[in-house]
Amino acid sequence: MQHYVEAARDFVEAHAIGLTVAVVTGASLLALRRWMAGGVCRSKARLDGKTVLITGANTGIGKETALDLARRGARVILACRDLTKAHMAANYIRQQSGNSNVVVKRLDLASLQSVRDLAKDVLINEDRLDILINNAGLMMCPKWKTDDGFEMQFGVNHLGHFLLTNLLIDMLKKSAPSRVVIVSSLAHEKGRIHFEDIHLDLDYQPVVSYRQSKLANVLFCRELAIRMKGTGVNTYCLHPGVVRTELGRHTFPTSLWKNPLLCPFLMMIKSPREGAQTSIFCAVDESLANVTGLYYSDCALKTPAPAAMDDSVAKRLWALSSSMVGLV
Ligand SMILES: NC(=O)c1ccc[n+]([C@@H]2O[C@H](COP(=O)([O-])OP(=O)(O)OC[C@H]3O[C@@H](n4cnc5c(N)ncnc54)[C@H](OP(=O)(O)O)[C@@H]3O)[C@@H](O)[C@H]2O)c1
């Protein structure tokens, strides 16, 4: 016994510097990790009797957002294109939240017909809609087209949601105070709306298209807020952070997220649950009750890029989007 204690003391003395470095490094990494986790939604707001619809809720940020809102007692509609994945997510959410009021409806945002069918289903079969969360999205896919011939990222991330929101807006008004939450991205900052070549047919670059679609999200949020003044329908858009989801599926194998060798790197990015916090904050936080049209990150207000605050571009995008989806 004595022998071990002495050996331990000798070890500590011999390695004093190394051990100090190890402890300090460990503590710093933990502190860094907590900081990377970003903002947390601290609101305890309940949603009993309220209805929420979330697009792309079968995985990633959308699924974690749905779980949190189900825990608050809401009726939660998962609007997803893959019904098998959606039902698995619904089962998981019911089980984890203890809330059985979680339903799946089919929505493929790459088809305007599918958007119209879903909206019709909601208008006929639901009593109310308190929170709409436009979360679904895809990033940097190849040069693909939607059913209606739109460039895929602009079509799904912006146009599909633009039509969906407009078709549900009367129900949101009827249920006011209500909220529209739009999941954008920091990627909007380098974006531009290419009015001269909206599908980027001349020079398709996946990242340019993604940035355009995410800038469109912020501009839509802003213009919708102006149009909804006085109706009790508020709008919010946000950057969720850099989050470990399947979003990168078109650029790298997202199964990498499960590789233990990447642990140090993975520490630097958010889990889906952490990534859902700002969406949840915008959907429920009481402090935002009288605020509309603004942009958030880490559960706090953030100033978006100048291009995202240009009202003339926002109006022009609205007019273009309306005509593209056949709303005028
Ligand atoms: N992860 C990040 O670091 C990050 C950063 C900034 C912004 N965002 C934004 O966060 C949002 C959620 O992304 P995520 O990270 O959670 O990615 P994700 O794990 O890939 O989830 C995206 C969701 O969107 C759905 N979706 C894709 N195309 C669709 C379509 N045509 N119709 C209906 N649903 C469709 C997907 O359905 P399937 O499973 O069937 O494909 C999936 O449910 C996106 O708007 C993204 O731009 C994410």
Ligand SMILES: *[C@@H]1O[C@H](CO)[C@@H](O)[C@H](O)[C@H]1NC(C)=O
């Ligand atoms: C929002 O406005 C209403 C009506 O003016 C007021 O009663 C309420 O306290 C305000 N809420 C917040 C969080 O500012």
